Each structure stands twice: as C-alpha cells, then as structure tokens.
Amino acid sequence: MPRAADNPPAIVLGGGIAGLAAARLLTRHYARVVVLERDTRPDAAEPESAFGAWQRRGVPQFRHSHAFLARLRLVLLAHLPEVLDRLRALGVRELGLAQLAPPGVTLAPEDGDDEVVLLACRRATFEWALRECVRGRPGVELREGVSVAGLSVAARDGRRPSVTGVRLTDGSVMRAALVVDATGRRSRAPAWLGAIGAPLPRELCADTGTFYYTRFYRRRHGRAPRGTTGLVAGDLGWVKVAIFPGDNASFSISVGAPVDDGSLRGLSEPARFEAFVRAFPAVAPWRARGVSVPIDGPPTPVLVMGNLRNRLRRFVDREGPLAAGFFAIGDAAYHSNPVYGRGATSAIVQAALLDEALGRHPGDVRAAGTAGRSARSHP
Ligand SMILES: Cc1cc2nc3c(=O)[nH]c(=O)nc-3n(C[C@H](O)[C@H](O)[C@H](O)COP(=O)(O)OP(=O)(O)OC[C@H]3O[C@@H](n4cnc5c(N)ncnc54)[C@H](O)[C@@H]3O)c2cc1C
CATH class of the missing domain: 3.50.50.60 (FAD/NAD(P)-binding domain)
Structure with missing residues (x-):
C-alpha cells in the first residue's frame, strides 16, 4: 500500500x-x-x-x-x-x-510462438x-x-x-x-x-571493440520492399549489418564494425556508408531507387558511437x-x-x-x- x-x-x-x-x-x-x-x-x-x-x-x-x-x-x-x-x-x-x-523459409509452428513478437519502433x-x-x-x-x-x-x-x-x-x-x-x-x-x-x-x-554506425530512412511506399522480410540481421564475423524497421514508415540501417579496421572508419561519410550497405544483397532492395529516402533528406547524418x-x-x-x-x-x-x-x-x-x-x-x-x-x- x-x-x-x-x-x-x-x-x-x-x-x-x-x-x-x-x-x-x-x-x-x-x-x-x-x-x-x-x-x-x-x-x-x-x-x-x-x-x-x-x-x-x-x-x-x-x-x-x-x-x-x-x-x-x-x-x-x-x-x-x-x-x-x-x-x-x-x-x-x-x-x-x-x-x-x-x-522462402517457413517455420513449423511451436507452442509459445505467439509470444515471440518484436516491436518495430x-x-x-x-x-x-x-x-x-x-x-x-x-x-x-x-x-x-x-x-x-x-x-x-x-x-x-x-x-x-x-x-x-x-x-x-x-x-x-x-x-x-x-x-x-x-x-x-x-x-x-x-x-x-x-x-x-x-x-x-x-x-x-x-571492451566490445566495435564502432556502431546508424543512418535513418523513410520508406516512400507501403511496407518492406518486395521479397524482403521485416527485419534483416547479418553477422558476417568481421562486421554486423542490420535493418531495423521503425514506426511511421521509418527504418534504420546499422553497421557494427571492428575499431581496428581502419578501412571502415570512413563509414561515417554518407556516400561511403551508402556504397557499403548497398553491397549487401539483403540490404540493397531497401535502398533501391524510389523505395526509401534518408529521413531528413541528403544531410541525414551517419551517426557513430564508440567506447562501447x-x-x-x-x-x-x-x-x-x-x-x-x-x-x-x-x-x-x-x-x-x-x-x-x-x-x-x-x-x-x-x-x-x-x-x-x-x-x-x-x-x-x-x-x-x-x-x-x-x-x-x-x-
Ligand atoms: C549504439 C547503441 C545501440 C543500441 N541499440 C539497442 C537496441 O537495438 N536494443 C536495445 O534494447 N538496446 C539498445 N541499446 C541499449 C539501450 O540504449 C540502453 O540499454 C537503454 O537506453 C538503457 O536505458 P537506461 O534507462 O538504463 O539508460 P539511458 O537510457 O541511458 O538513460 C539514462 C538517463 O539518465 C540521465 N542521467 C545521467 N546522469 C545523470 C545525472 N547525474 N543526473 C540526472 N540524470 C542523469 C541521462 O540523461 C539519461 O536520460 C543500444 C545502445 C547503444 C549505445
């Protein structure tokens, strides 16, 4: 009481x-x-x-x-x-x-599946x-x-x-x-x-030894691009790349990159970030022409966080x-x-x-x- x-x-x-x-x-x-x-x-x-x-x-x-x-x-x-x-x-x-x-993957239903639900925001x-x-x-x-x-x-x-x-x-x-x-x-x-x-x-x-890079976007039409799912998450060992669906037609792309890989430092530069993420087949459809735009237009920054x-x-x-x-x-x-x-x-x-x-x-x-x-x- x-x-x-x-x-x-x-x-x-x-x-x-x-x-x-x-x-x-x-x-x-x-x-x-x-x-x-x-x-x-x-x-x-x-x-x-x-x-x-x-x-x-x-x-x-x-x-x-x-x-x-x-x-x-x-x-x-x-x-x-x-x-x-x-x-x-x-x-x-x-x-x-x-x-x-x-x-293309169909999961056999199991008890408790209805509890495995993510929030996209x-x-x-x-x-x-x-x-x-x-x-x-x-x-x-x-x-x-x-x-x-x-x-x-x-x-x-x-x-x-x-x-x-x-x-x-x-x-x-x-x-x-x-x-x-x-x-x-x-x-x-x-x-x-x-x-x-x-x-x-x-x-x-x-220390995680990771730099984290993020850029936000807005989808121009409807839901996720054809042939994709609501979430993309890839751990390639040296880098991790993910698409996070958001609210109000937003989504973001994040890259986790090793701090000691100097060649990836330039990812904070939007043009390099775009070229890098579009090279991943699972990510490219999200950034195809007409599908999405950076959330605040071309000046939308790529945010970087270290010391993680x-x-x-x-x-x-x-x-x-x-x-x-x-x-x-x-x-x-x-x-x-x-x-x-x-x-x-x-x-x-x-x-x-x-x-x-x-x-x-x-x-x-x-x-x-x-x-x-x-x-x-x-x-
Ligand atoms: C790059 C990055 C990506 C992340 N991605 C995810 C993710 O995908 N999913 C997920 O679940 N988590 C993620 N996290 C973690 C998530 O952000 C944190 O776990 C979460 O914010 C923790 O909440 P909190 O309330 O403990 O701390 P915080 O949200 O950090 O809040 C702490 C608050 O305390 C206030 N404060 C600090 N010092 C003082 C003071 N002296 N007096 C008064 N106020 C003070 C701050 O202003 C702040 O508002 C991520 C973290 C990082 C760094």
Whole structure:
C-alpha cells in the first residue's frame, strides 16, 4: 500500500527507459515518486517531434537503431500495458515470427510462438510513449534539467551505510525513502558509493571493440520492399549489418564494425556508408531507387558511437546490499554490446524485478535489495 504523503518520496535518478519504467512501477509502493533527469525534453505532441527535437546529451544512442525484443513486450503486457496501448495507437507494428523469417523459409509452428513478437519502433518513439504514460501520472513528479551529484546518508552505526537521499549539483539535498540509480551506462554509482563509505561494486568489464554506425530512412511506399522480410540481421564475423524497421514508415540501417579496421572508419561519410550497405544483397532492395529516402533528406547524418563496453556491476554481495536503500537498474547495472539489442529489454525487466522485490518486502529496502538479486517470476 502507498505510504502517507508526508513521507519522503522514492527518488529515481535518470529518466531514460529504466528510470521511467521504474517510476511508473514504484507508484505501487510509494505515495510519491520523483524522477530527476539531467536532460530537458520539451513536451512533444507526437513522437516525430521528439525524434527531431529532443537533445539527449545523456543518451548518445538516442538516434541509433533500437530493437525491442519479445521479452520487453511481454513485460509491457504484464506490467505496463498502457505503454503498449500507446505504441499501438501510434501504429507501431508488432512483428511475429512469420514476419521475421527469411524469404522462402517457413517455420513449423511451436507452442509459445505467439509470444515471440518484436516491436518495430524508434527509440525516440518508445521513450516518448513511456514518458507520456509517466508524465502527469498521479504520484509521479518528473523533474528535468536536474543533475544529481551524489548520495546522502544518515549517521553511520558501524554497519554499511543506508542511503537517505541524494545531493544535487546545486548543493541541495533531497530526502528519499529509496534511491534508484537509472543514470545509464555512464553511471557514477561506484564513486557515489565510495564517497559514503560503502564497499565498491564488483565489476566485470570488457571492451566490445566495435564502432556502431546508424543512418535513418523513410520508406516512400507501403511496407518492406518486395521479397524482403521485416527485419534483416547479418553477422558476417568481421562486421554486423542490420535493418531495423521503425514506426511511421521509418527504418534504420546499422553497421557494427571492428575499431581496428581502419578501412571502415570512413563509414561515417554518407556516400561511403551508402556504397557499403548497398553491397549487401539483403540490404540493397531497401535502398533501391524510389523505395526509401534518408529521413531528413541528403544531410541525414551517419551517426557513430564508440567506447562501447560490456559491463556488469553487482550492488549486492553475501552480506546484502552495499548500501541499503540504493538500487541500480538498467545500463547503470548492466549493459552489453548494442549489436545484440538487449539493453532496453534488460532495463524494463530490471524495473519489473525491482517492483517484484519491493512487493515481497514492503517497507524493508534492505531485504528488497537482497531479494532483487534473485527474483525471477516475471515473464
Ligand atoms: C549504439 C547503441 C545501440 C543500441 N541499440 C539497442 C537496441 O537495438 N536494443 C536495445 O534494447 N538496446 C539498445 N541499446 C541499449 C539501450 O540504449 C540502453 O540499454 C537503454 O537506453 C538503457 O536505458 P537506461 O534507462 O538504463 O539508460 P539511458 O537510457 O541511458 O538513460 C539514462 C538517463 O539518465 C540521465 N542521467 C545521467 N546522469 C545523470 C545525472 N547525474 N543526473 C540526472 N540524470 C542523469 C541521462 O540523461 C539519461 O536520460 C543500444 C545502445 C547503444 C549505445
């Protein structure tokens, strides 16, 4: 049951995919939830404006391709159905196995096939829909343009610290019933925990050795080109090439290329990118004359992202949470090579796990922190 309104709120740091989903689910446990997001996103009447206008300095991958995997859709159905409803109302397509099979391949039906359904939309559209569902929801306050600088703690009693609030970059402190770090892959959680005397999280980290290139397009007519399927994904060993179907007749082409292959560095130049991707027989029909145009015309950039790592941080050990009342979810806790398209799904699943852990241990953030490590009962 939500607690009395004069208690401190649950505070979510970061209003990206994990933070927004967590904020919505935290309303089941707290009367007030505050999201603190550093970027300012002007309210947009529809997602096309968000794609064009939102400056997401905190999310450099905002205009890169995003696949939204079947498990993400199942968690939306179970926990955040209003988000899926909103995406459907926008015309976002749900691609089942039959639509994903390569041309000429017929898959024998199996139990559970109806659950293997991807969402075909842009990251901007997904984030817009999630934000619309959270914005203005009773009990949730979305504060944008606010930057978090650290954690605050009550007096220590010789044990591990308990987080009781957050410090903002303007020097102010906000009290919190619980703090959720959803600040993404550049989370400063280890430094923040170190500063309050908590043990540092154990970390596994490996460079992906990949540069990621993306360009967006709009189809001029109808659906996917004749003789193609809704999705193209090819792993050629040295490079990976994929077409991501989007909403509103958009699609994107992404290339994952090894950082040490100097001959591919020039892919950020649109003419070279076009020549490269059109050389793939599965991609060429999408860029054939009359089929599609770059989404913002010829100046549409090829976006490049590097410094891509796989990283897992553990915030709970045998003794329990490193700091009671502090939870890390989404990319702040775990992120992997983007070419496998798991991050948004993982972020949503972790928000659902947090919800589940808090539901099992109402009012006991230490127990919830420990339980969140092993909870597994969501879809
Ligand atoms: C190139 C690329 C391609 C990708 N493709 C896919 C894909 O196909 N499918 C997929 O599922 N995933 C993909 N991902 C991963 C996906 O983008 C992330 O997993 C997802 O965004 C994680 O959500 P999050 O909420 O944890 O973090 P983010 O979405 O990064 O949000 C973090 C938020 O925290 C805010 N913030 C940061 N610091 C502070 C602070 N100090 N104070 C306040 N706010 C702060 C940021 O502004 C941001 O809004 C890709 C990633 C990359 C890099």
